[in-house]
Amino acid sequence: MLDLGEIRDKIDGIDRQLVDLFEERMQLCTDVAKYKIETGKKVLDTDREKAKIEAVSKMVKDPKNVHAIDDLFSQIMANSRKMQYRLLEETTQTLREPYEAIDEIDKKNCRVVYQGVPGAYSYIAMRRFFGKDVNNFAVPSWRDAMEAVKNGEADYAVLPIENTTAGCVADVYDLIQEYDNYIIAETFVKVEHALLGLEGTDIDKVTTVYSHPQGFMQCEKFLSKHKDWQQISQANTAGSAKKVLEENDKTHVAIASEEAAEVYNLSVLAKKINDLDNNTTRFVIVTNTRKFVKNAKKMSIVFETANEPGTLYNLLSHIIYNGLNMNKIESRPIEGRPWEYRFFIDFEGNIDDPAVMNALRGIQEEAKAIKLLGNY
Template sequence: MKTERETIMVFTGEQQSSMARYLQMKRQIRAPRAAGLIAYSGTQGSYAEEACIRFFGDDRLFIPHKSFGDVFKTITGGGADYGVVPIENSTTGAINENYDLLIRYQASIVGEVLIPVHHCLLGVPGAKISDIQSVYSHEQGFYQSRDFLSKYPEWALVPYHNTAVAAKMVHDAGDKSKAAIASRRAAQIHHLDVLAGPINGADNNTTRFIVVSRMPENRPGRNKISLRFTLKDEPGALYHLLGIFDAEHLNLSKIESRPIPASQWHYQFFMDFIGDIDEDHLDAIIGQVMAHTRSFEFLGFYPHG
């Protein structure tokens, strides 16, 4: 009698397309490159730059970009070897824009790094909290520091695309009434005073950054897989799919649903799982997963951070 893994599976047209993309991805797997250029969103002193240094070391050339989209354009266009972007925060959850960009640019996750987040209120030298009238930061910085900010309802909160860029702007403005929410490292680099901090509510606040590349890589210690899929419209579809991971003794570390913009009340799922998996075992698992899904994207196979 055949086991579930050995059962012959018949795929629909959309499933066949998903399998073809997966097999094409496997043919493109390469050894890790000696990184020369690494793209990231932000500027010196940003958490993304810290993630770059943590993953690659400090002897590489890190190229700042104004947006996450610019990072993906650069790596897929060959302007950098790797890109580093945030994908989720332990307090505020997923950064959905970067999931969308992963799919749009068909980039591969080849690594991850976890960076503790310690936001501080930064001002120009000599400024006091009583001087502050407006505060600049990324929206995530505001949300993660909301308990502290609630004590100062008179402050105007001005969103910026990056915390460290906000810190640089405050330095360049030279105005005691302006402050930024960013890291202590941003304060050191941009010559600002720490007026208060850490001010984010959660002591263990951490951002997970992913390292992305044009091509998948065979990095040593690969044990984490990221997927995106949509389910068949049938009873128990998600239940049966999750049963695969239980049967294979794999640790499901993340699953999140998001609406599909062009399909009302239909959802896509993003999933991460961890396990001691070789190539043949992975192929078998992917085949089983595809049997329970309508569409499927393999986002990466990489070492758990």
């Protein structure tokens, strides 16, 4: 019986052999890649890989090791493909589409669209990002905003995409995938609700409060102290402030932002009445031209994959293999295709970084579909 030290020495010896054999195999795969580059053959040969897995599985003597060997050789071949994609990019056979690199967004000479009404959080995000004097207009829906950008009626649209407490804005994700508009920037707005009313309003005499359903939910602790108030839901918080102004009734109040109080000339009766202090909404800025700021540090993509074991892992592995940090993944069902999904991915990087292009090349070659949503 060998002692632990002797066993480990034998393992170390085997590992050295494995490394040598792996490097020898990868060199041969490099020769395969050069052949494919010259002949135009695709890197991924599904039939060849399937036959290889079946062949090595038959070599296994202990049945308990079959699954592990299958997994091992799947990873070896995946690493071979990633190396071949890198060579394809390095030999200028890139799949990169043309784009315009700009130094910065011209925030003064542009027209911006947002969904909602003045005082809404999209309005606040727009003003904080572009400035209070930016030429802007509002539309009823997020789709209308995307249409305005698509048709050139606006240079940019401001859209909410996720919230720290409510999660993703699913409809916006779907629209970004549907339209050929591109994310060029993002901005964050901390949600801070206030109680608004007409000048001279006495809180003790209030009977009715207006807000969006989420506004009520986010201010439950404050509202629990005023259980006699009738809560009436509105389409958005800013619309609630507008309704108080229009009704001109000092017994009616609204839960909305302090900016809404400024827009509708209301008094702030109580500040920061939301339960949580870390409630923040992330907004994206989209445009209809394929342009990115030169110092962009985040990539957003969406891809579709076959509903088969390991396919999502294999696609995400291209990001890991190239040393990129993925910071978000979101899945959305594909309309008309039950139990099939699109995956929205955010990861760190710039489109001019070879590691980014290597990852995108690998995903594009192996996914059913991929779309670059933006670099910002």
